[in-house]
Amino acid sequence: MGFIARFYKTFSVVCLMGCVQGTAAQGWMPKVEHDIPLDSIRLSDPAVLADQKTGLYYMTGTGGMMWRSSDLKRWEGPFVVTTFEADSWMGPHPMIWAAELHQTGDGKYYYFATFTNREVKIDTVRGNVIERRACQVLRADEPMGPYRAFGDATYLSAGRPTLDGTFWRDTDGKPYMVFCGEWLQNWNGTIEKIELKPDLSGTVGEPKVLFRASDSPWSREKDENGQVTWNKVTDGPWLFRTGSGRLGMLWTSWVFGDYTQGVAYSQSGTLDGPWIQEPEPVTPPNYGHSMLFQRFDGQWMMSVHSHSQDAYGRTVRIPHFFEVDLTGDRLVVRP
Numbered sequence: 001m002g003f004i005a006r007f008y009k010t011f012s013v014v015c016l017m018g019c020v021q022g023t024a025a026q027g028w029m030p031k032v033e034h035d036i037p038l039d040s041i042r043l044s045d046p047a048v049l050a051d052q053k054t055g056l057y058y059m060t061g062t063g064g065m066m067w068r069s070s071d072l073k074r075w076e077g078p079f080v081v082t083t084f085e086a087d088s089w090m091g092p093h094p095m096i097w098a099a100e101l102h103q104t105g106d107g108k109y110y111y112f113a114t115f116t117n118r119e120v121k122i123d124t125v126r127g128n129v130i131e132r133r134a135c136q137v138l139r140a141d142e143p144m145g146p147y148r149a150f151g152d153a154t155y156l157s158a159g160r161p162t163l164d165g166t167f168w169r170d171t172d173g174k175p176y177m178v179f180c181g182e183w184l185q186n187w188n189g190t191i192e193k194i195e196l197k198p199d200l201s202g203t204v205g206e207p208k209v210l211f212r213a214s215d216s217p218w219s220r221e222k223d224e225n226g227q228v229t230w231n232k233v234t235d236g237p238w239l240f241r242t243g244s245g246r247l248g249m250l251w252t253s254w255v256f257g258d259y260t261q262g263v264a265y266s267q268s269g270t271l272d273g274p275w276i277q278e279p280e281p282v283t284p285p286n287y288g289h290s291m292l293f294q295r296f297d298g299q300w301m302m303s304v305h306s307h308s309q310d311a312y313g314r315t316v317r318i319p320h321f322f323e324v325d326l327t328g329d330r331l332v333v334r335p
Contacts, residue, residue, distance in 0.1 A: 029080055030065065036075040039318055041067065045164075045236065045289045046303045046319035048072075049101035049109075050296060051143050057293075058143045059319065060111070061305075064096035066144065072295070072321060081145030082111065082138060089132065089154060090115040098236065100291065101143065102167040104175070110200055111138040111147040112177070114163040122159060128184050132158065135165030135179045137200050151201025156194070161185055166291075167200075168193075168239040170271050175200060178210070178249075178271065180234045189213040189234030191251060193271045210249075211264065211275045218262050218281055219253035231255070236289035239271075243327040249275065250302075250331075252288035259288040259307040263331055282333050283322065292324060300324040302333060 044062035051058060059067045059075070067077030086092040099113035112135065120132035134156045138147035156162045161182035168176050174195055181190035190212050195204040212234070213219065219231035235252040242248060247266040254260060261283045264275040283290070283304060290304040302324045305317040325332040 030078050032077060032079060034076050036067070036077070038073060038075060038321075041075060041077075041319055042317060043067075043319050044305050044317040045098040046305055047098070047100040047291045048293045048301070048303045049103070049143065050293050051103075052296075054143060055296070056143075058101060059303075060099040060101055060113075061319070062097045062099070064099060064113075068144075072301075079144060081140075081147055083146045083148055085149065088149060089117060089120075089134075089158065090136070090149075091117045091119060098164045098289065100166055104167075104169075104200065106199075107141075109140045109143050109145075109147070110167065111140065111145075112165045112167055113138070114165065122161070123185055125185050125187070130161050130182070130185055133161040133163060133182070134158070135162050135177060137165075137177075137196075139200070151197070151199070152203070155203045156207070164236050164289075166237055166239065167196075168271065171269065174198075176271060177203065178237050178239060179207075180237065181207075181209075183213065183232040183234065187232060189232055189253075191234050191237050191249070208272075210271065210273055211277075213253060215275070215277055216253055216262060217277050217279050218255065219260065220255045222256075236261075236291075238291045240292050240326065240331065242329055242331060244329045245269065246329055247271075248331055250282070250290050250292075252290070255281070255285065258285035260285055261288040261290055261304070265330070278330075282331065287320060287322075292326075300326050 046061040049058045057069045065078035066081045067075040069075045095116040097114035102110045116133040118131050122132050123130040139150040140147045163180050165177045165179040176193045178193050183189035191210045192207040194207040214230050221231040223229050231254045233253045238250040240248050247269050249264050252261045260281045263282050264277045266273045286307045287304045290302050302322040308316050323334040
């Protein structure tokens with residue numbers, strides 16, 4: 001993502017988080033609405049948990065809010081579901097990006113998200129001041145929270161910005177976080193893995209790079225000299241298996257000004273890869289940051305957000321669902 005592309009993502013977050021952070025100390029809570037059509041919600045990086053226990057769908061994403069629905073069409077929300085300690089590295093009111101809910105079979109609900117403490121600056125690269133931002137895991141007893149920190153004070157290095165952490169249990173039976181290394185610091189975004197403790201309360205060892213933005217055959221941008229090259233961004237990884245058992249990963253970058261989503265497949269069937277990139281994107285232009293979930297009727301769905309601008313030039317991101325076919329050897333997105 002060039003600077004402008006990162007601005008698009010940050011702008012949509014700040015529009016919401018400015019309201020949440022600026023008034024939370026005074027006890028402000030958002031007004032909960034009912035019977036909201038999906039296309040009336042403004043949300044980046046939507047992620048849906050289909051919870052068998054309650055028979056409801058729970059949608060999270062950037063901004064730290066939650067919505068719930070019984071049919072994926074009409075929604076109730078937004079709800080505040082997180083709580084933070086003032087003395088944590090995140091601070092009492094962090095910015096929240098790309099929140100996801102995961103279950104591991106222990107009856108708990110886990111909130112994987114990117115948290116930014118804007119009061120702490122960790123680096124300056126090519127004129128960009130980089131704030132303290134990292135992936136972390138919160139936990140709750142119920143899908144509506146409250147989600148709180150429960151384990152190690154930090155999961156990833158304080159000296160580098162990371163984002164879009166997601167959960168995967170690999171063939172070795174161990175849990176992992178798969179996340180992005182921020183392009184603004186490394187200038188060639190990465191997707192990496194790090195082992196999690198068995199109860200997800202922290203990390204084990206050091207991260208390992210799975211692939212880099214420059215490995216993409218489909219992303220494009222113009223460099224400082226006007227030459228066409230690969231885009232620097234890695235965004236929104238999500239792991240899945242096809243019906244044949246093939247391990248795939250959805251991830252997002254840019255094709256010039258279009259937010260675009262591709263897929264890679266692991267030759268070994270494990271996180272260690274090697275990861276082979278598909279030559280073409282898997283969704284139409286300006287849909288991205290996807291995840292997969294199963295409807296209660298068993299149909300696989302892809303949750304994405306659309307990316308566009310309104311008449312005033314403001315970025316608009318709206319949740320959207322595609323049906324997905326996973327029965328064969330590769331993921332197929334239905335129109």
